[in-house]
Amino acid sequence: MRRLFLSVCVAAVIGAGVFWAVTRPDPMPADTFAGLTGDAGRGEAVFHATGCASCHAAPGAVGEAKLVLAGGQAFPSDFGTFLAPNISPDPQHGIGGWSLPDLANAIQRGVSPDGAHYYPALPYWSYARMQPQDVADLYAFLQTLPPDATPNQPHLIGFPFSIRRVVGGWKVLNNNADFVLEGDLTEAEARGRYIVEAMAHCAECHTPRDALGGLDTSRWMAGAPNPSGQGTIPNITPAKLSWSEGEIVEYLTSGFTPDYDSVGGHMVAVVENMARLPESDRAAVAAYLKKLPGVE
Structure with missing residues (x-):
């Protein structure tokens, strides 16, 4: 029984170690944006194409108010309800303190500046197909938008989905940044x-x-x-x-x-x-x- 117990404990430790290694956040290479300079003019078109305001503007915002990315919209799913965060340039409640690599890791790898997983309510495996220059241009445009100090709200999700490390396992199963439509294209x-x-x-x-x-x-x-x-x-x-x-x-x-x-x-x-x-x-x-x- 003692040997069985020790074997189970060793297997559990090994399993936990493998899980921890496999589910670790995987940020982008440090040199991805080396030498790139974002252009806010081009970034405005990227902003509209990527639909940032559609999710991150405040609920009910219309017209120019949609450029105030205060967050708060609710997105229900089978796994709980996700609340869009503030991504305005506010340094405390938004992304005003983020660097270009911080933004890229968030939208293309689902990794926060402090190294945590973001939930795939943020469509990072789609954005992962974006070119670095477009991400740099988007970053430049986001910096021109009005800051807003609205605090972020926690997502309304239960166990086990509330454990962000589990998202790392989901990423392993769904990490596909290849284009789906193949063949000769015009x-x-x-x-x-x-x-x-x-x-x-x-x-x-x-x-x-x-x-x-x-x-x-x-x-x-x-x-x-x-x-x-x-x-x-x-x-x-x-x-x-x-x-x-x-x-x-x-x-x-x-x-x-x-x-x-x-x-x-x-x-x-x-x-x-x-x-x-x-x-x-x-x-x-x-x-x-x-x-x-x-x-x-």
Whole structure:
């Protein structure tokens, strides 16, 4: 019995050590942004494409108030309700004290400045596909926004999801920063892939998830249950979306469908963001969507 007990203890210690090593935060290489200088002008377009204000503006904010990234919006999920944090340039409650690598580690690796895991309510495996220059430009633009001293609120999640170290295990299972659409792409299709799969993180809503919350890439963009529990997010592959490229561009510009219905729900904010991008970018998104394999 003593030997059995000792064996169990040794196995437990080894298992705990392996778990601790495997789930450790993995920040980006220190030289990733060496020699890069961010441009706030270019960063404004990145800001709209990545949808920062859609999640981090205060609940109910409209117009210019959406540039005050005070946080507080609630995002329900099967694992609990996540509250968007303050990412304004406020040095105490926001990210005013962050460096460029701090921002990059947060949005591309899900690692906080103090080395803790962020929950994947922040779509860092989509943002991981972003180019370093775009991240540097986004950082430069964020510094120009109004600071706000609204304190952050804790997420409303229970055990075991409340243990952030567990997120490290989730990352191991879902660490995939490769582009999903492969093959020979035109310049427009490649640009559309970059916008859709990286900056705009469209799959985070439009792709179904497995039991652990990872994206099911075999059903890429085939629609999914709405995390709020109300309705579904539509299938936007050619198997369901029959709109022409021009009709997709019009929808992303005005919010009107070919049937003269209007955009609703969270897509209102998405269309607002897309409408601020050059028309060539909206056309690139349309070209990408038409290139996708149809998934029923």
